[in-house]
Amino acid sequence: MTTATILDNSEREIKDQSKEDATPFGYGAGHIQPELAMDPGLIYDLSIVDYINFLCSHGYNQTQMNMFSKNLFTCPKYYNMLDFNYPSITVPNLSKHSVQVITRTVTNVGPQGTYQVHVKEPYGISVLVKPKSLKFNEVGEKKTFKVIFKVTKPTSGYVFGHLLWSDGRHKVMSPLVVKHN
Template identity: 50%
Template sequence: MAAFTEAQSPSLLPSDVRRTKYAFMSGTSMACPTAAGVAALLKAIHPHWSPAAIRSALMTTATRLSNTNRPILDGTSSFEGTPFTYGAGLIRPNLAADPGLVYDLSLRDYEMFLCAIGYNQTIMKTFTNNYKCPLVKPDILNFNYPSITVPPLSTGSSVTVNRVLKNVGSPGTYVAQIHQPLGVLVSVKPNNLQFTKIGEERKFELTLTSTRNATSPPHDVYTFGDLIWSDGRHKVRSPITVHTTAASNDIPKQLNLGTIINL
């Protein structure tokens, strides 16, 4: 049993209209203990790292290439996979031990996350007696996760997400590299981050704008890209997933919706 994307059916068949948050999947019984073992090794090397920092190190140093040095294929077909099928990619333990930067989380981040998904004060008291959700509901897009996922983004609209990176390596300047999802314009501000010591944090914001229009079908697609921060030695990669849509009155009736497009 594992978390499952609602962008596809459990069977992955076009005729299957079911959507579920969880599904039985082959391979998780081997993948989970392997990832847990690598996480334990990282904790031994970096005893002060939080679970979020360890997860970030595993994800941002992972590769989208298989052991044949070719793109990972979808396990149910011969097509190239996407973050929906392989997540951040294959773990590379040696690189994860020295990721350069991590997306860390504090207790307050988790509390804000619970508020963002709709937990009321009664439920929140189960976790903390002192914290109260802000009057303005937090934006779940700003949860400091190592990947970036944007819900339906209609033609011409934009969304901005915020992230914080923590330095866990040597001092340096990291420059942003963007592989833009098809039909999406991505900008990052600032586009370089300078770190002078371990534990130092820097904020940045990513703005995504849909450039698709009524003459560029398909109109309802998931597209993928990457944001990479590099100092020349480290590469901190975050997958970007965007669901782009067109206004309903612009969509030709004969189109099949829900197409997945990979870079």
């Protein structure tokens, strides 16, 4: 997903069936690039506990939860689905005067290096990533970052952008989707 491209084979933005620029709702993360997927650089790693917490947040009861876990699992009192460590980042209800902070963790699966972030902000949204760079010294090393969203120009409906981590060789992209309240 993070190595996909949002460009077509002529290096232009992917179009939808109406020949308009498509959005992540139409192309997801983009067209897969198998040669890049073999060496992604960074991954957004999820564990079994992450997926079980996902089910908890969707209201699964204890009996249902026990079908997915060999051990008795108790749902946490609070789990923020916005922090589900998935490459796509969606903020479904960003109000005009609020700030939404989302946390993600990436794992280095490539050589040591420093990744810089580049952001294409969704229209009318300020996006700040902290920190702006991640330095990895070994394979398997994890780094956490925060993405801070704020409305700068209210609009209706969904708006789209992306963030891209790059070490100069690898490009690790995450779609950003925001809906204003």
